[in-house]
Amino acid sequence: MNTVLRHTARRIGTSLLVLFGVSVLIFAIARVIPGDPARVALGPNAKQEQVDQLRAAMFLDEPVVAQYGHFLSGLARGDLGVSLYTNRPVMTDIADFLPATLELVLVSGVMMIAIGLPLGILSARYRGRWPDHVIRVISLLGVSAPAFVWAVVLMLLFAFYLPLFPIAGRLHDSFDIPRVTGFLTIDTAIAGNWAAFGDAWRHLALPAFALALSGIGQAARLTRANMIETYEKPYIEMAQAYGWPEKRIANRYAFKPSLIPSLTIIGLDFAALLGNAFLVEAVFGWPGLSRYGVNVILRKDLNAIVGTVLIISAMFILVNIIVDILTVILNPRIRKADAR
Amino acid sequence: MTLVLNIRDLQLAFKSWSGTSEVLHGISLTIGKGERVALVGESGSGKSVTARIVLGLLQELRGVQISGSVEFQGQDLGAMPDRERRALRGTAMSMIFQDPTSSLNPVFKIAPQFQEVLARVTPGISMSATRVRATDLLREVAIAEPERVLDSYPFQLSGGMNQRVMIAMALANRPALLLADEPGTALDVTVQAQTLDLMRALVTDHGTSVLFISHNLGVVREFADRTYVIYRGNIVEEGPTRDVFENPGHPYTRALMAAQPKITGGGLPDLVEGDRHYLEPRFVHEGVA
Ligand SMILES: Nc1ncnc2c1ncn2[C@@H]1O[C@H](COP(=O)(O)OP(=O)(O)O)[C@@H](O)[C@H]1O
Numbered sequence: 001m002n003t004v005l006r007h008t009a010r011r012i013g014t015s016l017l018v019l020f021g022v023s024v025l026i027f028a029i030a031r032v033i034p035g036d037p038a039r040v041a042l043g044p045n046a047k048q049e050q051v052d053q054l055r056a057a058m059f060l061d062e063p064v065v066a067q068y069g070h071f072l073s074g075l076a077r078g079d080l081g082v083s084l085y086t087n088r089p090v091m092t093d094i095a096d097f098l099p100a101t102l103e104l105v106l107v108s109g110v111m112m113i114a115i116g117l118p119l120g121i122l123s124a125r126y127r128g129r130w131p132d133h134v135i136r137v138i139s140l141l142g143v144s145a146p147a148f149v150w151a152v153v154l155m156l157l158f159a160f161y162l163p164l165f166p167i168a169g170r171l172h173d174s175f176d177i178p179r180v181t182g183f184l185t186i187d188t189a190i191a192g193n194w195a196a197f198g199d200a201w202r203h204l205a206l207p208a209f210a211l212a213l214s215g216i217g218q219a220a221r222l223t224r225a226n227m228i229e230t231y232e233k234p235y236i237e238m239a240q241a242y243g244w245p246e247k248r249i250a251n252r253y254a255f256k257p258s259l260i261p262s263l264t265i266i267g268l269d270f271a272a273l274l275g276n277a278f279l280v281e282a283v284f285g286w287p288g289l290s291r292y293g294v295n296v297i298l299r300k301d302l303n304a305i306v307g308t309v310l311i312i313s314a315m316f317i318l319v320n321i322i323v324d325i326l327t328v329i330l331n332p333r334i335r336k337a338d339a340r
Numbered sequence: 341m342t343l344v345l346n347i348r349d350l351q352l353a354f355k356s357w358s359g360t361s362e363v364l365h366g367i368s369l370t371i372g373k374g375e376r377v378a379l380v381g382e383s384g385s386g387k388s389v390t391a392r393i394v395l396g397l398l399q400e401l402r403g404v405q406i407s408g409s410v411e412f413q414g415q416d417l418g419a420m421p422d423r424e425r426r427a428l429r430g431t432a433m434s435m436i437f438q439d440p441t442s443s444l445n446p447v448f449k450i451a452p453q454f455q456e457v458l459a460r461v462t463p464g465i466s467m468s469a470t471r472v473r474a475t476d477l478l479r480e481v482a483i484a485e486p487e488r489v490l491d492s493y494p495f496q497l498s499g500g501m502n503q504r505v506m507i508a509m510a511l512a513n514r515p516a517l518l519l520a521d522e523p524g525t526a527l528d529v530t531v532q533a534q535t536l537d538l539m540r541a542l543v544t545d546h547g548t549s550v551l552f553i554s555h556n557l558g559v560v561r562e563f564a565d566r567t568y569v570i571y572r573g574n575i576v577e578e579g580p581t582r583d584v585f586e587n588p589g590h591p592y593t594r595a596l597m598a599a600q601p602k603i604t605g606g607g608l609p610d611l612v613e614g615d616r617h618y619l620e621p622r623f624v625h626e627g628v629a
């Protein structure tokens with residue numbers, strides 16, 4: 001375990017460096033985009049003095065390097081500046097919108113793993129027989145269309161024609177749930193309001209599944225391919241020759257060696273959910289960070305853009321760190337080699 | 341004499357989209373109780389498939405055509421339901437493979453793999469019971485620190501050590517028949533010789549019958565009571581090992597022996613390919629025309 005801890009510390013260190021690089025990049029790009037943010041914020045009718053005043057307040061009249069200095073010292077205090085779009089601190093906006101996105105992405109990621117991996121295992125175990133054929137068609141469907149197409153299709157099928165699920169939003173208006181974590185599935189449970197709890201999950205189901213579908217397909221296909229390769233290995237033949245139960249061979253002795261090479265890609269798929277969430281949130285009217293992000297980009301709201309991108313990058317990096325640690329935990333070769 | 345294994349006129353063909361390829365052309369082979377029998381022949385001659393048929397592994401593949409009969413302890417495997425045939429694996433018969441290190445799962449320690457092996461006769465055996473039993477079994481194969489080995493991954497152990505682990509696993513449930521498919525060929529010569537000595541001592545102790553598959557005549561000579569020579573899916577010669585070596589009757593056996601010192605290098609000397617005499621057996625099975 002000691003190795004895992006050391007590995008984690010090292011990864012967090014390098015990740016902070018990456019995050020620093022990202023912040024410089026985003027900061028620079030946001031300032032290179034043509035158009036005067038102060039002018040955009042105040043509208044075409046504002047007087048030039050007003051615009052100049054705002055520019056001074058935002059340090060836009062100073063050199064870019066100095067601007068970055070202001071940004072960093074703010075960041076150290078947990079201050080990302082004020083959004084010109086909402087007129088609130090960017091931190092407050094992010095704290096408001098991020099939980100909705102996180103809730104969607106996390107549930108979607110759990111679906112991807114909890115459905116995709118078992119499908120892949122079954123497919124490999126029954127290779128060439130009907131369960132394999134059915135699963136391969138499902139996975140192919142999953143990867144063959146982007147998440148927003150599935151969002152529209154699922155919404156039409158299961159919210160419109162067959163009204164099994166709500167069409168949009170996170171919770172029915174009639175519920176008033178005090179905000180604790182911002183995760184409605186948790187807050188409703190804390191409030192002890194089980195009707196609202198069920199309602200929150202019903203709202204979450206379709207967007208999360210639509211978002212997960214291509215990941216499910218990817219994970220199933222990848223797991224199948226890696227497991228079929230593993231099934232050719234002498235140690236699987238040995239397990240079969242010794243009469244170990246087929247189910248145990250599949251779920252344990254063939255699955256674990258196959259998971260290690262899949263892990264990095266599954267991690268990337270997980271991170272990709274964040275990007276795809278932009279469009280799924282738009283389709284389902286999901287009040288998350290993605291919608292906020294699109295709006296602030298369209299309005300050239302500098303502070304908000306930088307803040308949003310920084311948070312999303314941080315989550316990407318976090319997913320990567322987790323995948324890295326899992327790989328070390330799962331792969332004894334790396335773990336033992338590191339220990340030396 | 342009661343036969344542990346009795347193979348009669350076994351034929352095997354693989355069917356694929358490109359046609360049928362016949363691999364075994366009716367081989368017959370018997371192993372008595374406690375007997376060590378070798379099956380020798382060059383690579384591709386059909387040794388491994390024979391062992392896999394005995395284990396019932398090949399029968400589960402698609403496009404496999406098998407005829408003839410394989411009796412194990414008097415029971416016809418072909419007439420047995422799949423479930424009963426599988427029940428024999430790892431209990432009444434077991435197998436040792438060519439490369440011990442790649443035959444053990446790389447991402448699990450030895451202990452849980454041993455647990456699966458023992459669970460075949462003691463379903464649901466606990467880890468602590470596994471360790472007690474496995475420690476004894478590993479001592480049997482002259483492993484001095486069984487605890488350390490149980491807590492190791494295969495890649496942390498030497499090839500010879502893994503081979504001892506394999507032998508311990510193969511004999512753990514006291515099988516009646518051990519199939520050894522070129523055991524230790526992947527190891528270096530001295531280690532191979534050591535582990536084979538160990539294996540011979542153990543099977544002699546336990547009265548285990550062995551089908552010993554090899555292309556290495558030197559090793560066969562040391563190990564086997566009786567030897568079958570297989571050439572292109574036909575048994576071409578059979579007899580007590582000493583006789584086969586001292587007085588090889590079939591031209592293929594003679595070629596095999598002439599080639600022995602350089603079998604890993606240059607391979608077999610030129611044979612008169614297509615010579616019909618090559619496929620004519622030098623002996624006749626009792627009861628087989
Ligand atoms: N699953 C399979 N499908 C098709 N051909 C096979 C299969 N397994 C073995 N063979 C063929 O059967 C022949 C005998 O193989 P094998 O028994 O492995 O030889 P060896 O004597 O070296 O152990 C070879 O020509 C091989 O190509």
Ligand SMILES: [Mg+2]
Pocket residue numbers: 387388389521
């Ligand atoms: Mg072979």
